[in-house]
Structures are given as structure tokens and as C-alpha cells.
Amino acid sequence: MANFEYASTNTGMLLLEVRDTGIGIPDSQKEIIFEAFRQQSGQSNRKYEGTGLGLAITKKLVEKMDGHIEVHSEQGTGSVFQVTIDKVGFDNRKLPEKEINSLLAVNVRFKDSLVLIIDDVKANADAFIALADSPDIKFLRAESGEIALEILNHHKPDLIIMDIRMPGMDGFMATKAIRAMPHLANIPVIAYTASVFEMEKLNNHELFQGAIIKPVNKTQVIGELTRFLPYKTIKGQEYSIQEQEATV
CATH class of the missing domain: 3.30.565.10 (Histidine kinase-like ATPase, C-terminal domain)
Incomplete structure (x- = not known):
């Protein structure tokens, strides 16, 4: 406390x-x-x-x-x-409007969405889901690339969070397999990595639409989710709501 x-x-x-x-x-x-x-x-x-x-x-x-x-x-x-x-x-100076808007950006309410998170370490998936803190996002979990492909035979998520380093089928192999399926090829995939050195490569990799590094924080999680999922922004004490569509 x-x-x-x-x-x-x-x-x-x-x-x-x-x-x-x-x-x-x-x-x-x-x-x-x-x-x-x-x-x-x-x-x-x-x-x-x-x-x-x-x-x-x-x-x-x-x-x-x-x-x-x-x-x-x-x-x-x-x-x-x-x-x-x-x-x-402490500094009691008023924050510039740009910084205030940045802080307000995390006060979002997502529309009903389905997200598949693939990570062989349960704690990593738990952390991401907890930081998203959204009752409107349903998360599916897979502990391997093989299990993810099985889930994708029955579900079509709006977004995939893909761990890169996994035993067996790693994140690259799993994403290539997803891209080979016509009905799944356009689903955005965010690479999820613990390597600082991989970040730049992953952000510019043709397989992925973005990358996020572990351990994650709330700003990172919300920032990536708002890029791909539709949401409402709650601004100020009056809670005026502005509709936003994701840009893919």
C-alpha cells in the first residue's frame, strides 16, 4: 500500500x-x-x-x-x-495537454472481441490478460503452436498474441502455418518476446503486425490492443465516450 x-x-x-x-x-x-x-x-x-x-x-x-x-x-x-x-x-505543475491525452488513452472500453494468446508459460499469458483488464475481451489460451492451430480450426479470433520462443513449433513456424490458411491469413499477429534484441526485427517482420516485449506493462498492452480492436475512449470526469475503430 x-x-x-x-x-x-x-x-x-x-x-x-x-x-x-x-x-x-x-x-x-x-x-x-x-x-x-x-x-x-x-x-x-x-x-x-x-x-x-x-x-x-x-x-x-x-x-x-x-x-x-x-x-x-x-x-x-x-x-x-x-x-x-x-x-x-513533488511537482504540482499542470501536465501539458499532449501528456494528459496520452494518459487518458488508457481509459478505454473495448467492444466484444476474441483474442488468442499463445505462450508456453502460463504466467506470461496471465500477466497480459490481467493488464488488459477488459470484461469485453474473451481470451483463448494455447500453450504451444500445435495447440493454437487446433483451436484455430474451431475459432476465428480478432487478434493473436504469439510468443516467439516456444519448444516444438515456435512462434515463427506457428505464424507461417496460420498465414497459410486462407480464412485466417488476415488476422493480425503481435509477436510476444522477452528479447530486446529481437524487437526491431519483429516490428518490421512481414509475418507480424507488431511486437511487445516481456515483462509487459498496462500502457504497452492497451496500446497494442487499441491498434487492432474496436474500442470506446472514456475521457475526463464526465466520461464522454468517443467511438474508435481499430486500424489494421
Whole structure:
């Protein structure tokens, strides 16, 4: 959790709070956990993969910013760590209209659409779908190129998100197979890659209509979806709605 309390026109207090559901910390050991190479008794380095440095470094960084860190915890119920930093400066100048429009662009409502996302790592597909955050987009998933082709025998999506590096049939092979099917040849395919070095090549590749790099963020996801799917833009507090058609 993060919270900012305004103290003046250009400063305020920043409060950060992190909760866990771990083993908890007894009162007698709440101070030593902030010491370097120290962990509470009974906590095995091997089991929890810790070195005892994380909280010590965090405390030093917070104190360098004239802040304070504290812990509230009970054994068996987890812990709450709170960081408070006072007199944090902020820029209250009005954003240029161009930047405001850019921010508003992510406030979109998609029309009913079907998207096939192909990735052998479930977490990557989950991340993309969560960031799209649209009840109007139905996502189909495939964990391989072979499974994707089977799905495409029964469904015709409006857009395909294609992982490039997959075992067996990779993204290039799967997309070539899709392009060979007359009824699917014109479906836009966005390459989904973890390689920075592949991005430029993929953006200009004849097989793909775009490329997006992992890990993705919401702006990237919405930006690519609005290129190919019809949507409505919700602007400002009045929520006036402007119809937009995708441009393929």
C-alpha cells in the first residue's frame, strides 16, 4: 500500500506499507532483524533463501532519505512493515495537454472481441490478460503452436498474441502455418518476446503486425490492443465516450 499526505503546495509525507503472511516476529527480535546478516532465531537461511541483508539495506536507504521504518508483527500471523518519509517534494505543475491525452488513452472500453494468446508459460499469458483488464475481451489460451492451430480450426479470433520462443513449433513456424490458411491469413499477429534484441526485427517482420516485449506493462498492452480492436475512449470526469475503430 502507498499513501501520500499533502503538507504544503510542494511537499508531503509518503507512507509505504508491506504486509506478509509469514511466520511472524516475536517482540524480542524485532530490532535485530534490521541488523546486517541477522535473521530471527528459528528462521533457516536454506528454507527462506535469505542472507539477512535485505532489511538492513532497506533501513539504511530509508534513513538516508530522513525516513523511518518500523515493523508490527505477531508470531504466526505475519508482519506489517511501514516506511514513513517526510518532506517529500513533488511537482504540482499542470501536465501539458499532449501528456494528459496520452494518459487518458488508457481509459478505454473495448467492444466484444476474441483474442488468442499463445505462450508456453502460463504466467506470461496471465500477466497480459490481467493488464488488459477488459470484461469485453474473451481470451483463448494455447500453450504451444500445435495447440493454437487446433483451436484455430474451431475459432476465428480478432487478434493473436504469439510468443516467439516456444519448444516444438515456435512462434515463427506457428505464424507461417496460420498465414497459410486462407480464412485466417488476415488476422493480425503481435509477436510476444522477452528479447530486446529481437524487437526491431519483429516490428518490421512481414509475418507480424507488431511486437511487445516481456515483462509487459498496462500502457504497452492497451496500446497494442487499441491498434487492432474496436474500442470506446472514456475521457475526463464526465466520461464522454468517443467511438474508435481499430486500424489494421
